[in-house]
Amino acid sequence: MSQVNRLPKGGRIDRSQPLTFTFNGQNYQGYNGDSLAAALLANGVDIVGRSFKYSRPRGIVAAGAEEPNAILQLGAAENAQVPNIRATQQALYAGLVATSTNGWPSVNNDVMGILGKVGGGMMPPGFYYKTFMYPQNLWLTYEKYIRKAAGLGRSPLEVDPDIYDHMNQYCDVLVVGSGPAGLAAALAAGRSGARVILADEQEEFGGSLLDTRETLDGKPASEWVAKVIAELETLPEVTLLPRATVNGYHDHNFLTIHQRLTDHLGEVAPRGQARHRVHRVRAKRVVLAAGAHERPLVYANNDVPGNMLAGAVSTYVNRYGVAPGRQLVLSTNNDYAYRVVLDWLDAGQQVVAVADARSNPRGTWVEEARARGVRILTGSAVVEARGSKRVSGARICAIDVKGHRVTSPGEVVDCDLIVSSGGYSPVVHLASHLGGKPVWREDILAFVPSEGGFQQRHCAGAVNGVFALGDVLADGFEAGAKAAAEAGFKAIEGTVPKTEKRKEEATLALFQVPHDKSTARAPKQFVDLQNDVTAAGIELATREGFESVEHVKRYTALGFGTDQGKLGNINGLAIAARSMGISIAEMGTTMFRPNYTPVTFGAVAGRHCGNLFDPKRYTAMHSWHLKQGAEFEDVGQWKRPWYFPKRGEDLHAAVARECKAVRDSVGILDASTLGKIDIQGPDAREFLNRVYTNAWTKLDVGKARYGLMCKEDGMVFDDGVTACVGENHFIMTTTTGGAARVMEWLEIYHQTEWPELKVYFTSVTDHWATMTLSGPNSRKLLSEVTDIDLDKDAFPFMTWKEGLVGGVPARVFRISFTGELSYEVNVQADYALGVWEQIVEAGKKYNLTPYGTETMHVLRAEKGFIIVGQDTDGSVTPDDLNMGWCVGRNKPFSWIGWRGMNREDCLREDRKQLVGLKPLDPNQVLPEGAQLVFDPKQSIPMKMVGHVTSSYMSPSLGHSFAMAVVKGGLKRMGERVFAPLADGSVIEAEICSSVFYDPKGDRQNV
DSSP states (O other): OTTBBBBBOOHHHHHHHEEEEEETTEEEEEEOOHHHHHHHHHHHHHHHHHOOTOOOOOOOOOOSOOOOSOOOEOOSSSOOOOOEEEGOOOBBBTOOOOEEEEEEEEEEEGGGGGHHHHSGGGTTTTHHHHTTSSSSSGGGHHHHHHHHHHOOOOSSSSOOOEEEEEEEEEEEEEEEOOOHHHHHHHHHHHHTTEEEEOSSSSSSTTTTGGTTEEEETTEOOOOHHHHHHHHHHHOOOOEEEEEEEEEEGGGGGGGEEEESSSSTTTTOOTTTOOOEEEEEEEEEEEOOOEEEEEOOBBBBBTTTTEEEEEEHHHHHHHHHHBOOSSSSEEEEETTTHHHHHHHHHHTEEEEEEESSSSSSSHHHHHHHHHHHTTTEEEEEEEEEESSSEEEEEEEEEEEETTTTTOOOOOOEEEOSSEEEEOOOEOOOOHHHHTTOOEEEEEEEEEEESSOOSSSOOOOOGGGGTOOHHHHHHHHHHHHHHHHHTTTTTTOOOOOOOOOOOOOOOOOOOOOOOSSSSSSSSOOBBBEETTTTTHHHHHHHHHHHOSSSHHHHHHHHHTTTTTTTTTHHHHHHHHHHHHHOOHHHHHOOOOOOOOOSSSHHHHHHTTTOSGGGTTTTTTTTTHHHHHHHEEEEEEEEEEEEEEEOOOOOOOHHHHHHHHHHHHHHHHHEOOTTTSSSEESTTTTTHHHHHHSSOOTTTTTOOTTTTOOOOOOOTTTEEEEEEEEEETTTTTEEEEEEHHHHHHHHHHHHHHHHHHHHOOOOEETTTTTEEEEEESSSSSSHHHHHTBBBBBOOOTTTTTEEEEEEEEEEEEEEOOOOSSSSEEEEHHHHHHHHHHHHHHHHHHHHGGGGGEOOOOHHHHHHHHOOOOOOOTOSSSSSTTTTTTTTGOOOTOOOOTTTTTHTTGGGGEEEEEEEEEEEEEESSOOOOOOOOOOESSOTTTTOOOOOOEEEEEEEEEETTEEEEEEEETTTTOOOOTOEEEEEEETSSSEEEEEESSSSSSSTOTTTTO
């Protein structure tokens, strides 16, 4: 297991701790402190994957979050599979198992690789859309194979053995990034006494200072880093978060941080330890010190393994003791790239040539390279890489940057490593998350964060367009001190370390290196390596009319996926701008969104999985139901009694018995799960007028009213009874499953549409338990346990009263969902079981029978009462339900859904309308969901005219019945409709009124 590219000395790795790992089934060795990418390079692994679109061989390009190619699958065990892991961000550990995400039969010899050789011109942007439109009957076939070919890894199929955490935190100053600017900012803010959080995505704090050639106070920069970290660790209000990526910047200085706690320790986290943690931080001030990403140059065949970023090679040499090649060629347009030349020479390797696009570079490092005998070709660039599975040479030509053309035949030099640097792009992603548009600066050829905005933040260092080390440190210290002062702390004066003075000349504006051939004819020049976006593809997009930067992005996939434009965005924008004859500033940049780098689903969920994600909710009477042998069903997370079987009874027998008991005497239902929302405020009535279809202005205290709620399109959304308990105080009930969404709906409209209304909402579903007594003897039973006057004149239908029930303060509502005389008793949930048991004891003389949801469904359907979500499906209006009586057509303010309900399509007479169905065979029960037709003899596919929404056998009616939506059904009373079933049989039914039982409502009004 020879590490062919490992340097004999150097790096920050621990050579006394060798670690064995596996990549694509082969064993390799690295050291503690390696990243997986460094270990692969040390072992001479050239190809780590195949490209997304063309299946071209790809190698490691970068050393950090900007790496586009080394996106690997981690995990040996099936339950530990983790896709989309960047090898550059994964610490090596003993026994690590990694595989490439594509390539068959192997990543080195991929059958699909033929596309990269012959299919390039045949697969331009929009290829799939243009090619696979026809014939339509093959769409499913196309999709199957396209999906199989796409993707970056696979998700595990077994239960995750790890645990994940969420942590809510507050701080005065959050510092993002621990490079020179971030460390200086954290030090300044921390010394002031402010509560500081310093977060960095790397394994170690220090950023670029861990591999720089520059010194601080005449000593290696890493010594200053160690000194600062040691001091920060002693400050009690400073929290250090390594391996922690700030992924999102949200409203009101709320940021999310994804910390990888144990990814560096093994495949599964040690017992009891969380694998990842998401910190949800509210910060008074934020210092963005996220640094900058080096830009590659775009030239022909720049994706062949062995093409790397100049700064990344310096990182591998200095931090990991790895030289990913022997003979290096540099192509650049700036002074800073010469660092790699000097680092490479110090490592004992050969520099073949430097191609500098500038005509006369004279910076400090340039002159040092010249003094060491490096061949520098000015006014030149690498125009084409040679090689297939590994770089074997580079073609260097003189170029005219302004004219975008090659001006000499050039020469081909032998090499196995081409490094390029086209300048630096500040990491503006977080600063853009709240909509701030980055600003183009011509002096540094890059976008920087815009000033102001809603964020209470300061930018420092490279993200702010400041690159000289001394200036970066000063900028960071100033930002940290200012942030602490704004948070209410007095900044302590301090000095930044001294740096070497270095002459540096301006960067030349070069984004795409010209070629002898036109962009479309030249070998591929890749802009976005992760998504196989080429310069030719971007030019084609602009020719086809995609001129907006966002349209170019979506048509070509530039900056998509996990890359988010880190490496290729600026080059892509520059190419598009040149193609359209406009400036980069006019072109603008795309909008970046959270997350900055991928976050595992486990971290997103945290501990909110299983019962914590979808909790089981129990009513106060649940223990009583269990003792009575109830069968339960899940309704909106609640465990509701479905039915109460006695010995030998099945569902149908139990429901028949329960229905008869309610109709003949009295039954009791646990209705505690109904949503209950307390609404208060001087504008409560006006708000109800706007969200309900009917009028609420004149509802008196002590009365209740049924209401329908619609979405903007006029379709029924929820229903329920709302009672007026005070002049500006209402209790709204909702369906059990709709409680949360109705609460959210009210808040959304209040906060976004009518913030001027003074009204407040509180969910009280859990606070009140509800016991429903239904049946002709319900008044007699309730009178034995309450001091409320239940006389029908004193307590009429659709009113409510307060009093004692079972000695407990209660609200009693006289409303009915069964068509029988009914009372809903509401008491505080803590007292509910005792009250329930008193009622049950008093009800023995009346044969009081508990009933469940199935019986409730039968009873309400007999009366034609709807259940939202069963008899509605988001496509019916109140008029479709024959509930126009519940619509206030003359209200002064247009309620939600009024305009939608009055669209031309919603006024058609042949819309599906709610009706009743009576099967001709009284013993046949129509299946719920059965499709309906007018002509059962028509050929398949039949013309469907509706479907069955509710269907039951009624012991009270003595026959089966159903509710259904039928086209034009309200005008088809007495007509026949047919339900063809899967077994070939057909059930014939008569269309009738949906009210089957007590149509005049005499029983509920007694």
